[in-house]
Amino acid sequence: MADPxxxxxxxxEGYLAGLGLSSGWISVIxxxxxxVVLGSAVLLVDIFLVWVxxxxxxxxxxxxxxxxxxxxxxxxxxxxxxxxxxxxxITPQGADKFVYNLAPILALATVIILWAVIPLSVTVxxxxxxxxxxxxxxxxxxxxxxxxxxxxxxxxxxxxxxxFRMVAQMISYEVPMVIAILIPVxxxxxxxxxxxVQSQTVWYIVLAPIAAIVFLIGAQAELGRAPFDLSEAxxxxxxxxxxxxxxxxxxxxYAGELLHALTFGGLFATFFLGGWRGWGAETYPILGIGYFxxxxxxxxxxxxxxxxxxxxxxxxxxxxxxxxxxxPLILTVLSITAILDxxxxxxxxxxxxxxxxxxxxxxxxxxIQAVGRYARKERQKVAEPEKIRVAFPVKSSTSTSQxx
Amino acid sequence: xxxxxxxxxxxxxxxxxxxxxxxxxxxxxxxKKPNPLKTQTYECGIETVGDTWVQFKAQYYNFALVFLVFxxxxxxxxxxxxxxxxxxxxxxxVGILFIEVLVIGLIYAWRKGILEWS
Amino acid sequence: MVPLSWYLIFAAALFSIGLYGVLSRxxxxxxxxxxxxxxxxxxxxxxxxxxxxxxxxxxxxxFAVIVFAVAASEVAVGLALVISVYRRRQSIVADEINxxxx
Amino acid sequence: MSPIQIxxxxxxxxxxxxxxxxxxxxxxxxxALWLVLSLFGIAIHFVLLEVGFFAVAQVIIYIGAIAxxxxxxxxxxxxxxxxxxxxxxxxxxxxxxxxxxxxGLIVFLVQGWEKAAIQPSPFPAGYDxxxxxxxxxxxxxxxxxxxxxxxxxxxxxxxxxxxxxxxKK
Numbered sequence: 001m002a003d004p005x006x007x008x009x010x011x012x013e014g015y016l017a018g019l020g021l022s023s024g025w026i027s028v029i030x031x032x033x034x035x036v037v038l039g040s041a042v043l044l045v046d047i048f049l050v051w052v053x054x055x056x057x058x059x060x061x062x063x064x065x066x067x068x069x070x071x072x073x074x075x076x077x078x079x080x081x082x083x084x085x086x087x088x089x090i091t092p093q094g095a096d097k098f099v100y101n102l103a104p105i106l107a108l109a110t111v112i113i114l115w116a117v118i119p120l121s122v123t124v125x126x127x128x129x130x131x132x133x134x135x136x137x138x139x140x141x142x143x144x145x146x147x148x149x150x151x152x153x154x155x156x157x158x159x160x161x162x163x164f165r166m167v168a169q170m171i172s173y174e175v176p177m178v179i180a181i182l183i184p185v186x187x188x189x190x191x192x193x194x195x196x197v198q199s200q201t202v203w204y205i206v207l208a209p210i211a212a213i214v215f216l217i218g219a220q221a222e223l224g225r226a227p228f229d230l231s232e233a234x235x236x237x238x239x240x241x242x243x244x245x246x247x248x249x250x251x252x253x254y255a256g257e258l259l260h261a262l263t264f265g266g267l268f269a270t271f272f273l274g275g276w277r278g279w280g281a282e283t284y285p286i287l288g289i290g291y292f293x294x295x296x297x298x299x300x301x302x303x304x305x306x307x308x309x310x311x312x313x314x315x316x317x318x319x320x321x322x323x324x325x326x327x328p329l330i331l332t333v334l335s336i337t338a339i340l341d342x343x344x345x346x347x348x349x350x351x352x353x354x355x356x357x358x359x360x361x362x363x364x365x366x367x368i369q370a371v372g373r374y375a376r377k378e379r380q381k382v383a384e385p386e387k388i389r390v391a392f393p394v395k396s397s398t399s400t401s402q403x404x
Numbered sequence: 405x406x407x408x409x410x411x412x413x414x415x416x417x418x419x420x421x422x423x424x425x426x427x428x429x430x431x432x433x434x435x436k437k438p439n440p441l442k443t444q445t446y447e448c449g450i451e452t453v454g455d456t457w458v459q460f461k462a463q464y465y466n467f468a469l470v471f472l473v474f475x476x477x478x479x480x481x482x483x484x485x486x487x488x489x490x491x492x493x494x495x496x497x498v499g500i501l502f503i504e505v506l507v508i509g510l511i512y513a514w515r516k517g518i519l520e521w522s
Numbered sequence: 523m524v525p526l527s528w529y530l531i532f533a534a535a536l537f538s539i540g541l542y543g544v545l546s547r548x549x550x551x552x553x554x555x556x557x558x559x560x561x562x563x564x565x566x567x568x569x570x571x572x573x574x575x576x577x578x579x580x581x582x583x584x585f586a587v588i589v590f591a592v593a594a595s596e597v598a599v600g601l602a603l604v605i606s607v608y609r610r611r612q613s614i615v616a617d618e619i620n621x622x623x624x
Numbered sequence: 625m626s627p628i629q630i631x632x633x634x635x636x637x638x639x640x641x642x643x644x645x646x647x648x649x650x651x652x653x654x655x656a657l658w659l660v661l662s663l664f665g666i667a668i669h670f671v672l673l674e675v676g677f678f679a680v681a682q683v684i685i686y687i688g689a690i691a692x693x694x695x696x697x698x699x700x701x702x703x704x705x706x707x708x709x710x711x712x713x714x715x716x717x718x719x720x721x722x723x724x725x726x727x728g729l730i731v732f733l734v735q736g737w738e739k740a741a742i743q744p745s746p747f748p749a750g751y752d753x754x755x756x757x758x759x760x761x762x763x764x765x766x767x768x769x770x771x772x773x774x775x776x777x778x779x780x781x782x783x784x785x786x787x788x789x790x791x792k793k
Contacts (some may be wrong), residue, residue: 024627031411035418043422085426088435093443099657105423112419116412127411130754134482134680135412141688145660148695152653156445164699167692168464171471174688178478185485191754244445248430252423316521319467323510323519327474331507335500341488342496406628409671465605465696465789469598472689473782476594477775479681480587480761487758495762498772502762505775509782518786524632524672527740532636532669534730536643536662538723543647545719546712551698555646555659558690562666565678573673574744577753580760584767586678587757590685591774595781597690601697602785608701 003285005124038126039112046259050077053258053304060308087247092155095244099153104245104252106146110139111259118266119194121276121288132193133181136267137174140222143260144170147241150253154244162240165315169221169228172319176326177218183211183337184271197275201349205272207356210333210364212272214326216299219264220306221322223257227310228318265299266292273299325371333363466518470510477506529570537563550604554597561593632672639665652698660691674747677754 009030016026051066051074058065066073091100117132119125129135144167151163184204188196196204205212221228224240242253269275273295276288313321336359344352484491484499491499513519536559543556565586572582638661645658663686670679734740747753760766 027407027410028414031414032418034411035414039415039419039422085430086434087430088437089430090438090443092445093440094445096654099654101427105420105427108423108426109420112422113412113415116415126415127408129408129412129676130486130752131482131676131680134479134677134684138680138683138688141684144692145687148692149657152695160699164464164696168467171475171689171692172467175471175474175478178475182478182481182485185482186488189486189488191482191486247434248426252426319521320519323467323470324514327510328507331503334503338485338488338496338500339493342491342493406672406674409676413671462605462700462790465601465693465700466786468689468693468696469602469785469789470782472594472598472693473778475689476591476685476778479684480590480771480774483677483754483758484762485758487755490755490759491762494764495759498762498768502772502775505772505779506782509779512783513786516786516790518790523626523743524629525741525743527734527737528629528632528636529669529673530734530740531731532640534727534734535640536666537730538727539640539643539647541726542716542719542723545722546716547647548713549652551652551694551701552647552655555655555694558659558686559643559646559662562663562686566666566669569670569673569675569678573675574742575739577744577747580756580766583675583678583753583757584760584770586675587761588770588774590681591777594685594690595777597693598781598785599788601693602789604697605700605789 003123005121005285034126035116038115042112042115042259043255045262046255047077047081049258049262049300050080050255052300056301056304057308060305081251084248084251089247089249090244092244094155096153096155099149101249103146103150103153104242104249104256106142106149107256108252108259110143110146111256111263114139114263114267117193118263118270119197119275120292121285122282123285124289125194128192128194131191133185133191133196137178137181140170140174150245151241154241156244159241159243162243166224166241168315169224169318172322173218173221173228173326176214176322176330177222179327179330179334180211180215180218181271183208183334186334186338186341193270193275197270197277200274200277202353203272203274203277207353207360208272208333208337209357209360211330211337212268214330214333215268215271216302216306217326219268220303221318223261223264223303225261225303225307227306227313229307229312261303262296262300265303266296268299269295329363329367333360336363463521466513470513470518473509474506477503526570526574529566529574533563533566533570536560536566550607551601554600554604557596557600558593561589561596565589628672632669635665635668635672639669653695656691656695656698659694660687663687663691675753677757 012030012033013026016029017023021029054076055065055073066076069075069079091097114136116126117129117135119128147166147170148163151159151161151166154160184196185191187204187207188199190196190199242250245253269292275295276285276292278287278291281288281291337356340355340359344355481499481503484495484502488496540556540559540561540563543559544553545556547553547556568582568586568589572579572586576582640662642658642661642665646655646662649655649658663682667679667682667686670676670682761771762768
């Protein structure tokens with residue numbers, strides 16, 4: 001009973017073979033059942049996430065959060081879902097109907113599709129394709145397209161502006177994020193997520209802490225969560241690309257966003273925290289699922305922690321931070337990691353880990369120094385603004401006292 | 405090889421069914437009484453002025469351009485990373501050179517002011 | 523499995539559609555879309571030949587990689603041209619861009 | 625017909641249908657979205673050809689980058705996006721005849737070719753085309769030069785595009 005999923009799969013295979021089906025159809029039926037079970041499970045978790053998110057944000061803001069319906073307000077999201085299902089669905093004037101309806105479907109479906117390659121346990125993994133890491137990037141690209149579709153089809157200026165901002169942000173942060181994914185791929189020499197988890201006898205967050213941090217920042221931006229939530233800057237463009245969506249269509253965007261956050265938590269756990277790895281997870285695969293979800297929830301909590309702690313940045317700051325800081329930094333780390341990995345083939349593993357960690361820490365030290373110097377310079381600039389040129393110079397004594 | 409993709413193919417077909425179902429249920433349950441006032445474009449209560457297609461800042465295009473070039477480069481580093489064990493040291497250096505060529509482009513765009521937002 | 527000829531005919535059809543788009547559309551962006559379709563048809567052909575005839579050599583795959591790079595470059599420069607022309611002449615209708623005609 | 629053949633025909637029909645929509649739709653944003661569907665169909669074809677890497681690269685590069693760049697360009701040059709006039713020029717019948725002629729010619733040539741009906745042989749055990757590609761791209765006696773030139777080509781495209789689009793005269 002250590003591995004119920006494989007047990008059920010084997011039993012099903014035997015049962016279907018008894019019915020006289022060919023092996024091809026059996027694998028199709030097995031895969032289809034797997035997809036349905038995985039999708040439903042993920043969506044059930046998603047409904048639960050509404051409660052988690054509301055409860056956590058309440059705690060951050062020193063409130064209680066939902067606490068009326070059921071124990072600890074656990075049934076609140078169910079009430080939310082029923083409310084959303086019963087709300088009227090408004091299609092705005094001039095909307096491109098088909099694209100308008102397709103966008104929320106894409107928003108949720110692309111997130112569910114991501115789970116196909118994430119290994120939940122040593123035996124429980126949807127697909128072990130040899131391009132898993134890139135598959136995640138590709139599905140993310142379709143999600144970006146969904147946002148642009150929503151913004152365009154709504155026939156609303158705010159929606160289109162929000163979509164443009166969101167897409168500019170997502171594609172910008174995709175560059176450092178993809179390079180950050182490339183580093184675990186180099187360390188594991190495989191793009192299959194199952195292999196990446198399998199080769200993490202030492203968690204990659206130890207070998208590549210900078211890549212982990214950059215991935216986390218990229219994830220935050222990809223999710224459009226604070227400090228990168230420009231697309232839904234309430235005071236400027238109200239709600240961003242989903243401004244015109246009501247009822248369940250808005251609900252799909254909301255569900256997709258929450259699930260996306262958990263998915264990025266899971267991806268972070270897969271790439272850098274050893275995925276399902278943990279004590280006894282190889283012999284008892286069921287434990288692996290537990291470990292994986294604990295790690296994913298911890299990372300989800302970190303993402304929420306960042307979201308509710310930071311103020312929003314300006315769009316120029318956001319893009320400068322990506323292109324002028326994160327991208328050069330992660331390219332440097334990539335080059336050094338690649339060369340060190342090749343040079344150190346054949347050395348004992350603990351030396352390898354130590355050198356990788358040290359090289360990262362050295363880079364981190366210099367980066368922090370440089371950022372500190374830059375921040376000092378910026379502070380001075382703000383503290384001593386340029387003198388305003390006036391057409392008729394007044395007495396010099398007053399102007400100097402103003403400047404100092 | 406193709407068996408690995410079976411799961412993903414089925415996922416592509418089945419995953420959209422969940423949100424589609426969530427959109428069909430309100431069609432049956434929810435009220436539907438649209439009127440011209442209700443379906444107006446939302447702009448904080450003010451009536452919309454002019455076309456939705458306002459002129460956009462060209463900067464959006466700039467960032468997409470730099471992104472496109474970087475994206476292509478990075479994607480083709482992935483096979484290089486997968487083949488890492490079979491590569492000699494110079495193969496690794498050549499792969500890094502491949503991406504460093506683009507850093508010249510990034511520096512150029514930076515100096516040209518393409519990465520500024522103003 | 524599918525015989526090679528199916529892929530070739532599919533790619534030929536895609537190429538022809540792309541060619542029609544390039545030759546008949548007025549809008550410069552639409553012309554670039556047609557070029558994309560044609561390049562994709564080429565890529566399908568390259569990879570189909572690689573898979574069916576010479577999967578032990580890497581030429582087909584490497585060529586496909588180069589086609590990807592070329593497609594990206596073509597779109598980057600092509601759209602830059604479109605935007606440049608639009609800024610000067612407020613039009614991207616290919617028929618109206620006729621300064622070099624005479 | 626085997627299941628793969630049925631999938632092939634379905635995907636081909638979707639790809640070609642949306643490609644036709646690309647070249648005939650009047651609304652440019654819609655044409656771009658049809659282009660995305662068409663390119664996605666080609667990605668599925670790459671999966672059927674057992675080059676999964678190219679399938680995901682197709683989605684990342686074409687849908688994630690090129691299509692988005694195109695939509696941005698359409699939005700920047702917005703006026704013509706809703707151009708009410710005809711979207712085809714006067715010589716479209718000639719274009720159609722030419723395209724059909726090329727298609728017919730290729731079909732004729734393919735039909736007469738003795739290797740047209742061959743089936744692919746499965747990969748030998750332990751053969752990973754992706755890994756082989758990675759080695760080939762950076763080996764001096766294989767395809768190192770094209771690979772590096774691709775990089776320089778992209779650099780040239782980036783610099784060229786910046787110069788063309790944003791020269792201040």
